[in-house]
Amino acid sequence: AQTVTQSQPEMSVQEAETVTLSCTYDTSENNYYLFWYKQPPSRQMILVIRQEAYKQQNATENRFSVNFQKAAKSFSLKISDSQLGDTAMYFCAFMKRNNNDMRFGAGTRLTVKP
Amino acid sequence: ETGVTQSPTHLIKTRGQQVTLRCSSQSGHNTVSWYQQALGQGPQFIFQYYREEENGRGNFPPRFSGLQFPNYSSELNVNALELDDSALYLCASSSAPTSTSQETQYFGPGTRLLVL
Numbered sequence: 001a002q003t004v005t006q007s008q009p010e011m012s013v014q015e016a017e018t019v020t021l022s023c024t025y026d027t028s029e030n031n032y033y034l035f036w037y038k039q040p041p042s043r044q045m046i047l048v049i050r051q052e053a054y055k056q057q058n059a060t061e062n063r064f065s066v067n068f069q070k071a072a073k074s075f076s077l078k079i080s081d082s083q084l085g086d087t088a089m090y091f092c093a094f095m096k097r098n099n100n101d102m103r104f105g106a107g108t109r110l111t112v113k114p
Numbered sequence: 115e116t117g118v119t120q121s122p123t124h125l126i127k128t129r130g131q132q133v134t135l136r137c138s139s140q141s142g143h144n145t146v147s148w149y150q151q152a153l154g155q156g157p158q159f160i161f162q163y164y165r166e167e168e169n170g171r172g173n174f175p176p177r178f179s180g181l182q183f184p185n186y187s188s189e190l191n192v193n194a195l196e197l198d199d200s201a202l203y204l205c206a207s208s209s210a211p212t213s214t215s216q217e218t219q220y221f222g223p224g225t226r227l228l229v230l
Contacts, residue, residue: 004156044118045157045204045221091156098213100147100170104156 002027004094006105013082014113020067021077021108023092031097034068034075039107040088048090051075082112117141118207118222126228127195135190135225139207145169146188147212147219148180149204157204163188164211200229 003026013019025034036048051059051068058066063083067076079086092105117140127133139146145164149157159172163182177193186207192199203226206219 044223045206047218050218093156095212100162100212101159101172102147102157102212104158106154106156 002029002032002094002096002103004092004103004105006090006092006108008108009106010109010111012111012113013079015082015084017082018078018080019082019110021079021090021092021110023075023077023105025073025075025092025094025103027073027094027096029096033095033097034066035093035095035102036064036066036075036077037091037093037104038086038088039091040085045091049077079110084112084114086110087112118205118220120203120205120222120225122225123223124226124228126230128230129195129197131195131229132191132193133195133227135192135203135205135227137188137190137205137207137222139186139188139205140220143207143209143220144186145208145211145217146182146186147206147208148188148190149206150174150199151202151204151224152198153201160190162211169211170213195229197229200227202226 032053034051039045063080089107095102119138147162148160151157161171166182179191182188202224204224206221208217210217
């Protein structure tokens with residue numbers, strides 16, 4: 001079974017600094033997708049970034065980038081120039097190709113301090 | 115905010131009762147997925163509906179059932195409620211099944227269910 005582990009329950013960062021959230025996963029599959037979702041307090045969950053396992057290049061979306069290490073089964077999220085609005089729960093998720101069962105980690109609560 | 119809406123926002127039921135939760139998908143979306151998010155945990159996939167048919171199911175018992183209507187809105191039904199069913203129930207819509215990967219899921223705000 002595929003499992004997703006986020007080893008940092010809580011993290012904090014000063015505004016404008018950089019922070020990295022960790023995620024590891026366990027799978028025997030070769031074709032899969034990885035995601036980071038953001039769930040702000042009392043607001044809807046939104047997709048931050050997605051990575052396809054067959055792509056070696058790390059995905060980037062503005063201030064958000066990932067470090068995808070396929071052999072190590074690691075998928076970390078780097079947030080640059082942190083903003084107060086980045087305060088949220090962040091969930092790492094895994095999905096096998098051609099399968100709709102998306103597996104989420106337990107989340108990391110990120111607080112950006114002014 | 116996304117165009118996905120859910121009702122009700124909060125609900126209190128007692129053990130053994132039945133509950134129906136509703137989700138309106140974003141305009142143009144034909145796929146709805148349901149997730150259960152227990153307190154302090156990540157969401158768990160319940161099932162997905164695509165064009166009114168179930169299109170994948172997670173590890174949930176048959177007392178969790180669903181329906182999708184011709185307008186692509188969806189219902190989640192839970193029978194014989196148990197205390198452990200207390201959770202935030204999220205629905206997410208997309209313009210195609212998530213297995214295609216290129217499709218982004220848009221989540222609703224959730225329904226918080228408390229079973230006493």
